[in-house]
Every structure is written in structure tokens, then in C-alpha cells.
Amino acid sequence: EAGVAQSPRYKIIEKRQSVAFWCNPISGHATLYWYQQILGQGPKLLIQFQNNGVVDDSQLPKDRFSAERLKGVDSTLKIQPAKLEDSAVYLCASSLRDISYEQYFGPGTRLTVT
Amino acid sequence: GENVEQHPSTLSVQEGDSAVIKCTYSDSASNYFPWYKQELGKGPQLIIDIRSNVGEKKDQRIAVTLNKTAKHFSLHITETQPEDSAVYFCAASKPQISNFGNEKLTFGTGTRLTIIP
Numbered sequence: 001e002a003g004v005a006q007s008p009r010y011k012i013i014e015k016r017q018s019v020a021f022w023c024n025p026i027s028g029h030a031t032l033y034w035y036q037q038i039l040g041q042g043p044k045l046l047i048q049f050q051n052n053g054v055v056d057d058s059q060l061p062k063d064r065f066s067a068e069r070l071k072g073v074d075s076t077l078k079i080q081p082a083k084l085e086d087s088a089v090y091l092c093a094s095s096l097r098d099i100s101y102e103q104y105f106g107p108g109t110r111l112t113v114t
Numbered sequence: 115g116e117n118v119e120q121h122p123s124t125l126s127v128q129e130g131d132s133a134v135i136k137c138t139y140s141d142s143a144s145n146y147f148p149w150y151k152q153e154l155g156k157g158p159q160l161i162i163d164i165r166s167n168v169g170e171k172k173d174q175r176i177a178v179t180l181n182k183t184a185k186h187f188s189l190h191i192t193e194t195q196p197e198d199s200a201v202y203f204c205a206a207s208k209p210q211i212s213n214f215g216n217e218k219l220t221f222g223t224g225t226r227l228t229i230i231p
Binding site for chain 1: 118120146148155156157158159160163165203205207215216217218219221222223224
């Protein structure tokens with residue numbers, strides 16, 4: 001089966017600019033996650049969708065980050081305006097149902113904010 | 115919230131030897147403990163997981179043990195091979211209070227494992 005697809009793979013922007021990341025989960029997976037992974041750290045959940053609805057966005061900096069999941073399939077994560085500390089790898093993952101089911105991760109988007 | 119500590123941060127072992135990575139968690143309600151392997155330029159990949167109703171689980175050269183009393187769990191890799199070189203993350207989550215399923219995973223800080231040929 002096809003894995004989780006993400007684009008772009010790399011992005012370099014200046015601070016205060018905006019950026020968007022796209023994710024296509026594995027077909028049939030109800031749950032989609034966006035994680036932020038800062039260099040040398042483990043992934044940190046930003047937002048979790050179950051179908052169209054948001055399950056957990058408690059760690060999403062809502063003043064600058066937003067995310068949506070269209071028709072319960074693809075998802076986009078946006079940052080506006082970007083800060084230097086947003087430099088990280090943004091990982092998308094999907095699972096058949098909830099957290100206790102295996103999560104399949106995409107390759108990530110490496111964001112550099114200068 | 116949940117806090118997961120992972121040790122060591124780096125580990126080098128000779129090919130063929132065993133490697134052990136240890137994690138501790140803070141929330142006694144946590145009941146799901148996966149381990150992920152992340153290779154350079156790739157997303158994490160689940161290699162094994164354990165739930166709180168068992169103390170040990172094994173899959174070929176990989177095993178995980180869980181001590182609920184001490185709130186720690188460990189990853190054991192035997193007969194290590196060069197392809198085992200990667201960063202390994204432990205994680206933990208607990209059941210949701212109001213719904214079925216679990217809350218978000220809290221990850222450890224990772225262990226960079228290097229297998230020396």
C-alpha cells in the first residue's frame with residue numbers, strides 16, 4: 001500500500017513569511033496527525049484529526065499555526081507569520097483509528113526559517 | 115502532563131552485541147508504549163509496542179519489557195547489525211477520560227544507536 005505523502009520535502013523562508021505543508025494519508029485511515037520535530041528532540045503533536053474533526057490541538061500555537069483536513073482525507077498545515085523557532089521537521093502521520101493503532105509517518109518537511 | 119525520559123542519548127555497540135535503551139514515564143495511567151526507529155531523512159517507523167497488560171513482548175531480535183511499578187520500559191536489540199543504526203524513540207500515552215481510545219503520544223528525546231562493524 002502507498003505510504004503517507006508529504007510535500008514539499010524542504011522549504012526555506014524568511015521570518016514573518018507564511019508557509020503551507022500538504023499531507024495525503026494512507027487510504028482509509030481515519031486519524032491524521034501533524035507533529036513538529038525540532039532537531040535533537042522527539043516529535044511533538046501539534047494537531048490530531050479524526051475524519052474531519054479536531055481531536056486534540058492543545059499544543060498548536062493557534063496565533064500563527066492553522067490546519068485543516070479536507071473531506072476527511074488530505075490535510076494542510078499553515079504557519080503565518082513564521083518565526084525563527086519554527087525551524088523544524090513537520091511530520092504527518094495517519095492511523096486506522098486512534099493513538100493506540102499503529103501510526104504511519106510520512107518523510108516530513110524540513111522547514112528552515114532565516 | 116506526561117513526561118518521558120530516555121537514556122542513553124547515544125549508544126555505540128559492536129556488531130553482534132546487544133543494545134538496551136531505557137525509558138521512564140511519569141503518568142501511572144499510561145497504558146500504551148510504542149518504540150519507533152527513525153533513519154536519516156525519514157519519518158519514524160513503529161518497530162514494536164507493548165500495552166500495560168503484559169510485561170514483555172518479543173519480535174525476532176527485538177524485545178520490549180515493561181515495569182509498571184517502577185514506571186519504566188526498555189528496548190532490547192540482540193545480535194545487532196549495521197542496519198540497526200538509527201535514532202530510536204520511546205513514547206507513552208494514556209486512555210482518554212471521556213472517549214474511547216488514547217490521548218496523544220509523548221515521545222522521549224531519542225537515542226542515536228551506532229553499530230560498529
